[in-house]
Amino acid sequence: EDAEKGGYRHFMLKEIEEQPKALKDTMTSRLLEDQDQVILDQIKLGKKELQNINRIFIVACGTAYHAGLVGKYAIERFARIPVETEVASEFRYKKPIVDEHSLVIVVSQSGETADTLAALRLAKEKGARILAITNVIGSTVSREADNVLYTWAGPEIAVASTKAYTTQLICMYMLALHIALELGTISVEFFREIRDALKQTPQMVEEILKHKHDIQKFADHNFNTNSVFFLGRGLDYYTAMEGSLKLKEISYIHSEAYAAGELKHGTIALIEKGTLIIALATQQELYEKLLSNMKEVKARGAHVVAIAQEGHEEVKKVADEVFYIPRINDHVTPVTIIPILQLIAYYIAVARGTDVDKPRNLAKSVTVE
Ligand code: G6P
Numbered sequence: 001e002d003a004e005k006g007g008y009r010h011f012m013l014k015e016i017e018e019q020p021k022a023l024k025d026t027m028t029s030r031l032l033e034d035q036d037q038v039i040l041d042q043i044k045l046g047k048k049e050l051q052n053i054n055r056i057f058i059v060a061c062g063t064a065y066h067a068g069l070v071g072k073y074a075i076e077r078f079a080r081i082p083v084e085t086e087v088a089s090e091f092r093y094k095k096p097i098v099d100e101h102s103l104v105i106v107v108s109q110s111g112e113t114a115d116t117l118a119a120l121r122l123a124k125e126k127g128a129r130i131l132a133i134t135n136v137i138g139s140t141v142s143r144e145a146d147n148v149l150y151t152w153a154g155p156e157i158a159v160a161s162t163k164a165y166t167t168q169l170i171c172m173y174m175l176a177l178h179i180a181l182e183l184g185t186i187s188v189e190f191f192r193e194i195r196d197a198l199k200q201t202p203q204m205v206e207e208i209l210k211h212k213h214d215i216q217k218f219a220d221h222n223f224n225t226n227s228v229f230f231l232g233r234g235l236d237y238y239t240a241m242e243g244s245l246k247l248k249e250i251s252y253i254h255s256e257a258y259a260a261g262e263l264k265h266g267t268i269a270l271i272e273k274g275t276l277i278i279a280l281a282t283q284q285e286l287y288e289k290l291l292s293n294m295k296e297v298k299a300r301g302a303h304v305v306a307i308a309q310e311g312h313e314e315v316k317k318v319a320d321e322v323f324y325i326p327r328i329n330d331h332v333t334p335v336t337i338i339p340i341l342q343l344i345a346y347y348i349a350v351a352r353g354t355d356v357d358k359p360r361n362l363a364k365s366v367t368v369e
Contacts, residue, residue: 004157010356012158012250016342017209020202022163023335025152026170031195036188038178043131043147045103047182053103053129057096058085059119060107061366063161064168066242067133068107070334071172073235077331078180078194088115089369092122100127105175108132109156109164110365111139118369120144133171135164149175158357159364160249162342165242166205169335173198197329204326204336212343218305218321219347228253228276229267230341231260231297233290236280239334243278243341250349250359260293273301278344281308281315282325282333294318307337 008014030039056075058068068085075083086096088106092115098104104123108116111134120141124130132145135153142148151167177194180186228247230240240257247255258267260279271277277297281290294304295318306319310327325336349356 010158010346010350012160012162012346012356015156015158015162016339016346018154019163019166019339020206020209022151022153022167023170023202023205025154026167027174027198030174031199033199036191037181038174040149040174040178043149045131045147045178045182049129050179050182053081053101055097055102056081056083056105057091057098057102057123057128058083058105058107059088059091059116059123060085061088061113061115063165063242063245064107064109064116066238066245067165067168067172068105069238069241070169070235071105071107071176073238074173074176074331075179078176078186078190079183080185081179081183086119088113088119091119096123098123098126098128100129102126102128103131104128105131105133106141106145107134107168108139108141109135109151109153109161109168111136111141112365112367113141114367114369117141117144131175133168133175135167157364159359159362160246160345160356166335166338170198170201173332193329194331197332198335200328201332201335204328205339207326208336208339209343215323215340215343216347218323219344219351222276223251223348223351225276226254227270228255228278229271229297230255230257230278230280231263231290231293232257232280233260233286233293234283235331235334236283236286236290236337239337239341240278240280242338243280243345246342246345247348249362250345250354250356251352252354252360253348253352260290263293263296268296268300271297271300271302275300275302277302277304278341279304279306279319280337281306281312282337283330285330287312291315291318307340309333
């Protein structure tokens, strides 16, 4: 096992650091610099097929569900088709309105999760078209779906998913761009903007990982906390959910993610002196709103750590600490912020002495209901 860890103390850190390569591998051959299209393996989702689809569902569990939320955002924003992202264990029992005009996208790292598989079978029975996004060739999900889009993340061993998640995000963006191009809902210029931003992500994640020792220092100062709140709006909210899940899974610290604007409807009652808040403020169109949410919690004594894009200076005046990510198109920030949150969770767990790669009560793949 030590040999497989390649000198790393934990698989999780190794896999976090493998992300630049995993992202690159997932895009190479699909997003080419000089082509205004996405080359999506054998997936037959051309204009004709898409015109027959009036609803898209994304169904998954855990981390893959969070990738599905970003997928909903991207498909709705780029392609203007309504998308519902559902947790598989809910989808399968809610008598979903699925028929032969539905596209059901099933996201699963392992391709073996029982609830996800049951959702796939249900949707298939109702005549829906099934597209799987999975990391494991030959997995049950990949065999039962009509089409498969592989995340080329390589084997993921740590229970807490990292590189599988970021490569799922890339697949979601590529799919959204593809659908949007086919339907003519985006311009070539917009396509190029997002394509180029996606192609920059490996390099940016590498940059971010170089500063991991700053994050370790932060973790060493904060590992004793017993509750953490992650705040965000829009895409940042989805990233907050994934960051919060990572922290819970491996550090056993209570943590919640909130849509920042919703705080005042209840959760703010929990904020007291010293409560640790991680506020994601990368979305230009929501930046001012987020700053004002940060002020609300600061005024109640919270310790606020913000994550923002480089060049956003005002955030420094409001937050106690700021981690910056290199500037990138707002639509793709989930790919570049999450490594920071993965590292926060990782170093906090290490400082607390938990079994990082095999956290209590959790399994890498849940193959029973
Ligand atoms: C388990 C793992 C999670 C994972 C979820 C879905 O709960 O601990 O990390 O996100 O299953 O797994 P899948 O293989 O379907 O993506």
